Amino acid sequence: MYQYNDNDQTLINERVTQFRGQTERYLKGEIGEDEFRALRLMNGIYIQTHAPMLRIAGPYGLLSSPQLRKLASIARDYDKGYAHITTRQNIQFNWPKLEQIPDILEELASVQMHAIQTSGNCLRNTTADHLAGVCTDELEDPRPYCEIIRQWTILHPEFAYLPRKFKIAVSSSKQDRAATQLHDIGVHLVKNDAGEIGFRILVGGGLGRTPIIGTEIRPFLEKKHILSYLEAILRVYNLNGRRDNKYRARIKILVREEGIDKIRDLVEAEWLRIKDGMEVPAETFENMIAQFAAPTYDESAANDTSFAEKLADDVAFSKWVKHNTAEHRVAGYKAVFVSLKAPDCPPGDITDSQLDAVADLADEYSFGEVRSTHRQNLVLADIQEAKLYELWQKLDALKLATPNIGTVTDIICCPGLDFCSLANAGSIDVTREINNTLDDMDYIHDLGDIKVNFSGCMNGCAHQSVGHIGILGVDKKGVEWYQLTLGGSSENEAAIGQRLGRAIAKNEVPKAITDILEVYVAQRDSEEETFLATVNRVGISPFKEKVYANH
Amino acid sequence: MQIIKDKQLVESNWTYVADGDALNEGDITVSLARWNEEKSALQAHQGKVGVRLESDADVNVLAEDVDSLTLVELNFPAFTDGRGFSHARLLRDELNYQGEIRAIGSYMPDQAFYLSRVGVNAFAMKNADELAVALSTLDDFSVKYQASTL
Numbered sequence: 001m002y003q004y005n006d007n008d009q010t011l012i013n014e015r016v017t018q019f020r021g022q023t024e025r026y027l028k029g030e031i032g033e034d035e036f037r038a039l040r041l042m043n044g045i046y047i048q049t050h051a052p053m054l055r056i057a058g059p060y061g062l063l064s065s066p067q068l069r070k071l072a073s074i075a076r077d078y079d080k081g082y083a084h085i086t087t088r089q090n091i092q093f094n095w096p097k098l099e100q101i102p103d104i105l106e107e108l109a110s111v112q113m114h115a116i117q118t119s120g121n122c123l124r125n126t127t128a129d130h131l132a133g134v135c136t137d138e139l140e141d142p143r144p145y146c147e148i149i150r151q152w153t154i155l156h157p158e159f160a161y162l163p164r165k166f167k168i169a170v171s172s173s174k175q176d177r178a179a180t181q182l183h184d185i186g187v188h189l190v191k192n193d194a195g196e197i198g199f200r201i202l203v204g205g206g207l208g209r210t211p212i213i214g215t216e217i218r219p220f221l222e223k224k225h226i227l228s229y230l231e232a233i234l235r236v237y238n239l240n241g242r243r244d245n246k247y248r249a250r251i252k253i254l255v256r257e258e259g260i261d262k263i264r265d266l267v268e269a270e271w272l273r274i275k276d277g278m279e280v281p282a283e284t285f286e287n288m289i290a291q292f293a294a295p296t297y298d299e300s301a302a303n304d305t306s307f308a309e310k311l312a313d314d315v316a317f318s319k320w321v322k323h324n325t326a327e328h329r330v331a332g333y334k335a336v337f338v339s340l341k342a343p344d345c346p347p348g349d350i351t352d353s354q355l356d357a358v359a360d361l362a363d364e365y366s367f368g369e370v371r372s373t374h375r376q377n378l379v380l381a382d383i384q385e386a387k388l389y390e391l392w393q394k395l396d397a398l399k400l401a402t403p404n405i406g407t408v409t410d411i412i413c414c415p416g417l418d419f420c421s422l423a424n425a426g427s428i429d430v431t432r433e434i435n436n437t438l439d440d441m442d443y444i445h446d447l448g449d450i451k452v453n454f455s456g457c458m459n460g461c462a463h464q465s466v467g468h469i470g471i472l473g474v475d476k477k478g479v480e481w482y483q484l485t486l487g488g489s490s491e492n493e494a495a496i497g498q499r500l501g502r503a504i505a506k507n508e509v510p511k512a513i514t515d516i517l518e519v520y521v522a523q524r525d526s527e528e529e530t531f532l533a534t535v536n537r538v539g540i541s542p543f544k545e546k547v548y549a550n551h
Numbered sequence: 552m553q554i555i556k557d558k559q560l561v562e563s564n565w566t567y568v569a570d571g572d573a574l575n576e577g578d579i580t581v582s583l584a585r586w587n588e589e590k591s592a593l594q595a596h597q598g599k600v601g602v603r604l605e606s607d608a609d610v611n612v613l614a615e616d617v618d619s620l621t622l623v624e625l626n627f628p629a630f631t632d633g634r635g636f637s638h639a640r641l642l643r644d645e646l647n648y649q650g651e652i653r654a655i656g657s658y659m660p661d662q663a664f665y666l667s668r669v670g671v672n673a674f675a676m677k678n679a680d681e682l683a684v685a686l687s688t689l690d691d692f693s694v695k696y697q698a699s700t701l
Contacts, residue, residue: 007694010693010694011692011694011695011696014691014692014693014694015692017691018688018691018692022661025684030680031661035630035659035661038630038631038659039659039661121631121633151696152696152697154696155665155692155695155696155697156696156697156700157636157664157665157666157668157669157697157700158633158636158637158640158665158669158700159633159636160633160636160665161630161631161632161633161636161662162633227699231699235637235640238633238634238636238637239634239637243631243632273645274644274699277699278698278699
């Protein structure tokens with residue numbers, strides 16, 4: 001993975017010094033609330049219901065074992081012993097003290113981590129496929145390009161006070177696992193007719209109150225022009241995006257109101273003006289690709305026969321392998337999902353001791369690297385099949401081997417009313433109730449691939465509008481209600497879910513979910529037809545009839 | 552009035568002449584609208600002349616005029632309005648404007664560093680304390696990623 005050079009390290013050290021000074025001036029009353037709010041947000045600090053929340057950047061989800069151990073020690077020393085993985089591959093702490101945050105940032109800087117631009121109306125963390133570099137359907141490893149984009153975004157002086165936040169995601173695989181169509185800019189590595197690899201650029205996707213799927217602005221861009229093209233889009237947005245209404249301020253609204261053709265004309269004109277002065281040299285790409293060179297795989301890994309034997313002998317192990325591992329491009333290896341969705345744990349939470357243990361497992365089995373995923377789990381990407389059985393046993397002992405990746409209990413969930421000052425309704429408690437209702441793992445496995453996304457308010461941090469089943473918490477006169485949607489997707493066939501009907505009461509949510517699942521089982525034309533395919537084929541009516549039958 | 556210019560505290564004697572008011576002597580700035588309407592009269596003015604740009608301005612209209620101007624003021628209506636940052640970039644990179652760009656209005660001294668990196672070289676602030684903070688922040692970072700900015 002990318003290793004900081006002296007300049008990178010100096011930059012984040014100087015950022016810590018800068019923020020320490022700003023915090024001291026704020027605590028002395030020398031910076032106003034509104035001004036400090038903007039400054040702290042650009043260092044990842046929200047003021048939440050109970051305490052500040054600190055969001056740390058996980059660049060395209062890639063973390064080293066020393067970084068995990070540092071997160072564990074921060075969880076122990078400054079927080080309540082756990083951390084939370086977000087949908088944008090970042091890491092959150094919910095209980096730090098504001099006056100200690102400069103110290104936390106200094107600790108993070110010691111392991112090449114920071115919280116720069118993880119919030120605020122600026123360029124956010126660049127995200128990518130959590131299986132980058134190891135999956136079987138990839139054109140090229142996208143992470144070198146992510147890192148080049150990340151460096152361009154960090155402390156970009158012109159784009160720190162945008163109309164609204166701005167998110168970029170990169171994908172290089174046939175199956176889009178990075179939700180690129182739902183980002184302000186989606187970057188796809190593609191091959192043109194001449195066989196050259198470049199970028200297809202989407203613009204204007206986004207979730208939140210007005211979910212919109214991104215539109216293609218350029219079908220093919222030469223690699224060397226990536227930064228000039230991004231800069232042109234950002235300049236057009238910075239100058240033209242709406243600033244009169246924060247709910248109309250994202251680039252998706254600009255694209256919708258002005259039309260993609262007009263935005264493209266503005267972007268291309270600006271790009272033609274600046275592109276020659278901003279070419280990324282071939283040498284930069286070569287050096288960056290070298291930073292992400294594949295680890296030294298064991299060439300004899302494919303000769304292993306013990307894995308097949310264990311699969312045949314141990315049903316629990318084979319179920320875990322089926323659900324919690326992914327194919328690897330190197331024979332004899334698999335990528336392993338570390339499930340942070342144990343039934344009795346808040347989705348995406350991981351304790352300090354689990355973080356330490358995963359760091360040890362990464363060192364022992366996976367070249368010292370871990371990835372965080374868009375669906376709030378972790379990945380150990382390079383596991384020899386011969387080692388899977390012992391790894392599974394160790395993960396199981398840590399409660400990190402619930403075999404539910406991609407199933408109905410692999411729920412994306414925001415912190416909800418328990419932590420977030422924006423939330424209208426609880427999400428973690430209802431998720432626990434849903435999990436309690438769905439306690440039959442065989443049934444869960446039979447249901448197959450179902451993505452449930454659950455947000456506690458309209459801001460949609462858990463991407464409910466693109467969940468196969470979306471759950472949205474709403475407040476009605478001080479009471480928590482829940483709006484359900486069906487048929488959303490953030491993958492290749494991106495779609496915004498349709499509203500099932502009126503919002504339902506909190507205690508009705510688990511029953512509504514089981515009703516929806518029963519309708520699916522009754523309606524699917526075969527066991528191969530996925531939930532999403534069934535919803536798309538039969539429509540929402542049968543689900544609606546069942547859920548609202550008794551009302 | 553004291554301002555920061557090229558990392559030094561200096562005295563500024565420029566005055567802004569509101570639309571409709573008679574031009575006064577000495578170095579003056581006027582609105583973009585007034586500049587466009589009274590360009591020839593302003594170019595004959597005894598003192599130096601500058602333009603004050605509001606955040607919704609189109610800086611490209613100054614393309615023919617940059618050599619006549621010695622000061623462009625970027626007037627920030629609120630520190631959250633980042634359009635002035637792009638205006639500064641366009642003035643420097645697209646119009647090749649060489650004169651002074653001064654940030655004025657409602658912005659934070661903590662923004663001075665980023666402003667300096669997009670081409671702003673002068674800062675007017677609310678008071679001496681803010682000037683001191685702005686001056687100190689100009690050296691916040693010794694390294695940068697973006698090859699395209701200052």
